[in-house]
Amino acid sequence: MSDFSANLPSFQFEKAVEVCHHQFLPLRERSRGIMLNACSHAVFLCKLLDVFSQIEEPENIPLPLNLDSKRERLKVGIIGGGHTGKQLAKALLELSGLLAEHIQISTRRPETLQELLSLGVNCFYHNRRLAAWAKILFLCCLPSQLPSICSEIQKDLPESSIVYSLVSSVPISRLKQLLCHSSILRPEYQYEANDDSHIWGTSGKITAALHDEAIVQATCPWHPGGGLAANTRWFAAVIYAALNSCSNQTLPYNQSLQLLNNLLCHILGTSKGEEKSYPSFVRENFVSQRFAASLQNEDAFPRFDLTAIHQKDTPFSKLLVSSPALQDHLLQVYCTTLGVSLQAKEDGLPSFSSEPCVSSQIPEAPVEVKP
Incomplete structure (x- = not known):
């Protein structure tokens, strides 16, 4: 139903508001x-x-x-x-x-x-x-x-x-x-x-x-x-929540990463017909380097405390803040997930390599996990 008052200024909300309250x-x-x-x-x-x-x-x-x-x-x-x-x-x-x-x-x-x-x-x-x-x-x-x-x-x-x-x-x-x-x-x-x-x-x-x-x-x-x-940090907590879902199903960490990469690092097309993808995530992008080194192939990620992730920086939140390329890529993923396709820039999407996304640039920072 159309708004019959749309072109009638006297019916608009602002008309009844006193000037002192504008x-x-x-x-x-x-x-x-x-x-x-x-x-x-x-x-x-x-x-x-x-x-x-x-x-x-x-x-x-x-x-x-x-x-x-x-x-x-x-x-x-x-x-x-x-x-x-x-x-x-x-x-x-x-x-x-x-x-x-x-x-x-x-x-x-x-x-x-x-x-x-x-x-x-x-x-x-x-x-x-x-x-x-x-x-x-x-x-x-x-x-x-x-x-x-x-x-x-x-x-x-x-x-x-x-x-x-x-x-x-x-x-x-x-x-x-x-x-x-x-x-x-x-x-x-x-x-x-x-x-x-x-x-x-x-x-x-x-x-x-x-x-x-x-x-x-x-x-x-x-x-x-x-x-x-x-x-x-809210978005970081969302990603850690998804990893918790994998851990709840006792999925090994490498399979959790594979699923996450399939969903978030998928190939995107550009206006020039080229295909671009973001480098795959690795375990160091989500846990400290020391903890990552202790993970065996059959181990699942620990259950992350989402309340702690909201209140402190994590390896993933640091990666997101420090990487404009990742931000641009995830913006495309975010909008596509919500059913909106962004217009590609004149020079296409950012250029990504096919190498894994190593976290050597990210200081080692332990993530609080639930015991």
Whole structure:
């Protein structure tokens, strides 16, 4: 349905705002920008984890994030059916490749989610049941509700489950205390007004906006736009979460790397018809050199403490920050995963060698792991 008030200035939101309050108008764009970032990042994470959740032969996994509906899929739980929870569920349904049967929502008033219920999403009020079922659990509740919810679900939360918090004002260290859990992801968004802050807009569907190339590119953590930026450690934690998924299935570290390389270092085409790929990741890109030397062929990676990865630099986060070529390549992967193809530059994509990506430039830095 079109907006009948679009060309009627007197009906616009700004018209009713007093001049003394105009300084607060940019908050609408900022709020929408945060929602767009939150939804796009959640979609990327779920598509990545969906591939990693059921692994047969790493070499048979299709190129990045093509999902097979015949195998067991990622189970996504959302606690909270307010604005954030609803927008997240809609984005996952439309953009992640997951079906309605793979998403469940626990909220105090499930009857208010008629649109999602009609699409086949199971909505109910039972936080403990949802926590026990989901492989990734999104927290979309109010900050005041978080302590009681964490106390309620912590005993039902499987050790391998990932908790993803979209609750503002509650730091990840506090979440770890409340949940007694280390597999937690929490994006932190920093905002600084600039010339392209209007890119987010103030109205329209979130899912429709995430089909826009400029908006998707602006949500990339290491290539931010619109004045909003997520810490690059968040993306590092996402990659370590994927490696944890492999370790949970006792996959040897070399097969975990093979799968990761198949997904993230795949060949990309350029406008000149050339094929470019990023050098393969090696174990030193994710653990300290000393620990890497101790790994045997049959060993799996350790289970990484995702809360610690959010709070300190790791070999992978250092590699990402120090390598513009890797940033450019992963920007292509990120946008392609979200269904957007970036226009190739005049000189094509960055030129990469076929040699492994050695981490000799990266200082040895141990990564905290769960005992």
